[in-house]
Amino acid sequence: MAGGAYVVIALFFALAGGLVGRLKGHSFWLWFLIAGAVPIFGLLAAVFARDERTVERMRCPGCAAIVPIHQAICTRCGTELELPGDPQGILPPERA
Numbered sequence: 441m442a443g444g445a446y447v448v449i450a451l452f453f454a455l456a457g458g459l460v461g462r463l464k465g466h467s468f469w470l471w472f473l474i475a476g477a478v479p480i481f482g483l484l485a486a487v488f489a490r491d492e493r494t495v496e497r498m499r500c501p502g503c504a505a506i507v508p509i510h511q512a513i514c515t516r517c518g519t520e521l522e523l524p525g526d527p528q529g530i531l532p533p534e535r536a
């Protein structure tokens with residue numbers, strides 16, 4: 441049955457996408473859902489997604505949380521973030 445085959449294929453891509461996402465420091469379930477919803481493109485998106493382990497970080501001026509440098513708003517306190525003008529404010533990527 442074609443429907444059953446599609447579910448198997450979608451599950452395979454969902455698992456692969458989830459694992460790739462997890463390896464890059466993202467949420468397994470987020471990428472599981474994306475790759476399962478759009479099987480081939482979701483997996484490709486996971487493969488080409490930014491590797492969170494290699495992203496530089498900075499300290500939030502509001503709550504001092506360490507956040508990825510590309511983030512626009514602190515996920516902890518909601519402070520709007522700007523790139524630190526001082527290179528000293530840029531932290532090296534997190535060591536996994």
Ligand SMILES: [Zn+2]
Binds near residue numbers: 516518
């Ligand atoms: Zn903050």
